[in-house]
Amino acid sequence: AGADTAGEDAVPGRSLDEEYVIFGLFRSTACRDVLRDAFPLYVVTLYSIWDIVTRRMLGLIQVKTILVTVSQNSLGLERRVMQARWLYDMRLRVLAGDHFPVGVVGLVGLSVWSMGFLIALYLKLRRHKNSLQERHLLRNFGYFYNGLEPDAYWWDVVVKKGDILCLYFVTFTEVFYDPRAKLIMYLGFGGIFWALHNMYHPFDDRQNGLADRLEGQGLTTRFLTLFVLQLLLMTNAGANLNAVLAIFLLGINGLFIATALFILLIEIPSGEDVSDSSDKARDEAINKARNSVSFSGGSSNPASRALFQMMNVVIGVLIRPMINLLLKLGGLLARKKTAVAMTVPHVQWQGLGQDLLVLTHEHREPPSWSERLYALLIGLVYRLGDDEQRAFIAVVLGQFLDHVITNSGCQVIPTRIIDIFFVLPCAYQQEKDADADAEARGDVGGGDRGLPFHRRVGRRVFSIFMKEARSASQSSRRSNRVSSANLRKSTAFHRSSRPEYCTSGEDLNMGLIFIQRLSAAEVREFLADACDDPLEFQPPSVTI
DSSP, rough: OGGGGGGGTTTTTTOOOHTTBTTTBBSOSSSHHHHHTTHHHHHHHHHHHHHHHHHHHHHHTTEEEEEEEEEOOTTTTTEEEEEEEEETTTETTTTTTTGGHHHHHHHHHIIIIIIIHHHHHHHHHHHTTSTTSHHHHHHHHHHTTTTOOGGGGGGIIIHHHHHHHHHHHHSOOTTOOOOHHHHHHHHHHHHHHHHHHHOOOOOOOOHHHHHHHHHHHHHHHHHHHHHHHHHHHHHOOOOOOOOOOHHHHHHHHHHHHHHHHHHHHHHHTTTTSGGGGGGHHHHHHHHHHHHSSSOOOOOOOOOHHHHHHHHHHHIIIIIHHHHHHHHHHHHHHHHHHHHTTTTOOOOOSSTTTTTTEEOOOOOOSOOOOHHHHHHHHHHHHTTEEEEEEHHHHHHHHHHHHHHHHHHOOOOOTTTTTHHHHHHHHHHHHHHHHHHHHHHHHTSSSSGGGSSHEEEEHHHHHHHHHHHHHHHHHHHHHOOOOOOOOHHHOEEEEEESSTTTTTEEHHHHHHHHHHHHSSSSHOOOOOHHHTTEEEEEEOOOOOOO
8 A cells, every 4th residue: 555655756645556547557658658657567578588588598508418439449449528419409519619609699698688687687676675665666676576575675586586597507507417416406406595585584474474484385395305306316225215205205295285275275265355245256256267167169170169069068067166166165264264363362452551452262152163173274374373373463563663663764763663553453444444435435535535545544543542542531440550460361352342453463464564565754754643742642651
C-alpha cells in the first residue's frame, strides 16, 4: 500500500493504476511515453531469458576431453594425449582453428550477458539501497527484491543467479572432466549456498518465515542427496547399504515434495478469502480450471479427430475429477488453516502505558479427532504452536525496532514506539476498510482521502491513541500499577469474540511489512502523524 504512494514523482493520493491508465503500464499512447514506461518490461524480459542465453553461450565453449592420437612411430606405436574438443563438433579443438571465433563469441557473451548484466543490475540496486521503496524504483526494479528482507535486496540477483552460474560452469566446462570431481563440486556449491541461506534468511517473515523454511528444506534436501550419491560412488557399498541409502533419499525428497504440495494446496485455492462466503467463487474457479483442460479437434483428419475425442474422454474421466478433487481439498485445508491461525496466541493492547496481555485460545467445546489432526498437520507446517507463535511475535517486534532505528533515519525514537507497533495492524486494517467503503460510495477525495496511505494510517493510529486515552480518563476501573500478580495472570479468548486491538503474530508481521515497504522519509512522516500529541492528550503515567 505504501509503495503505491511513494517516490519523488508521486502524486499524493494517487496510485500507480490511476497514473498508468493504459493496462497499468503506460501513461499515454504517445510513442515516447510507451518506450519509457515499458522499461520494467525490458528488464524483466532480459532477466527471464538470462538462463536460456547463458546456456547457449556456455554451449559455444562446451568441452569434451577425449584421448586423441597425435603421432605414430615407425613401429606402429601410437602416442595419445588428452585433448579438449568442442562437444558440438568433435573435430575442432576448443579456442583453436575454426572454433576460435565461436569460442570468442561464447566468452564475450558470458562476460557481457551472464555476468555483466547481473553486475550492472546489482550495482543499480546497491546505489539506491536506501530508497528502493520509492515508487519509481519499486515499479522499475521491484520484481527483483519484492518479498525479500530490506537488507537482502541483492539475494535473487547475486545468490540465486550465482548458484545457477556455478552449477552451469561445472557442468558445461571441463575444468573437472572426471564425473566424480564434478559431483564433489556440486556438493561443495550445495553446502555453500545452503550456509548462505541459513546465514541471511533473506525472505520476509510472512506465515512465520514459511518461505525461508521451505527454501531451507529444499537446500537441505539437495545437499543430502548429493552427499549420499557421492558416498555411494566413493565407497562402492554393498547392496544392503545401497538399499538403505536409496530409501533415505526417497524419504527426504518425498518429504520435501509432500510439504511443498501441501502448502501449494492450501495457498492456491485460498486467495484472500477462505471463509464460507467464498464457496461460490471458489466453485466457479474450480469449474473454470477443469473446463480449461480440454482438446479441440479442429483437424479434418478422421484419425486426428478420433485421437482428440479419446483425449477428451481421458481428461473428462481422470484429469478433471482429479483437478476438482485437489482444488476442493485445497479449499478445505485453507479454511482449516484459517481457523487454526485464529487460535494462536494474540497480544491485546489495552492503552498507552497499560500492560500488554498475551491471550491464549480456549475451546468452548472439545475439538473432534479430525479437527485435532488438521490442527496438528497445519500447525507443524506453518509453525502455529503457542511457543512458536510467541517467538514469532518477539522476532517481528525486534525487526520492527531494528528497521525504525537503523533504516528510517530517525533522530528521535518515540517513547510510545511499542504502542505504535501493536496498534499498527488494527489501524492499517481499519484504513483499508475505510478506503473500500469510500470507493463503494464514490467518495474518493473527501476528508483525508487525498493524503498518502501511510499518512492516513499514521493518523488512524493517533486517533486510536486519543480514543483510548479519553476512555481511560473517564473510567476509574483501569489500573496503572503493574504487580507480580498481573504477570502471573492467565488470560484467554475465543476466536468468535476477540477483544478489540487484539493481534496475532501474522497481523503484527503485516504491520512490519507495511513499514518496510515505506521509504525512510515516509516512515518518519508516519511516526510524526502517529505521535501528533496535542496538549490535552497525555498518556497515563505508570507506577511500578
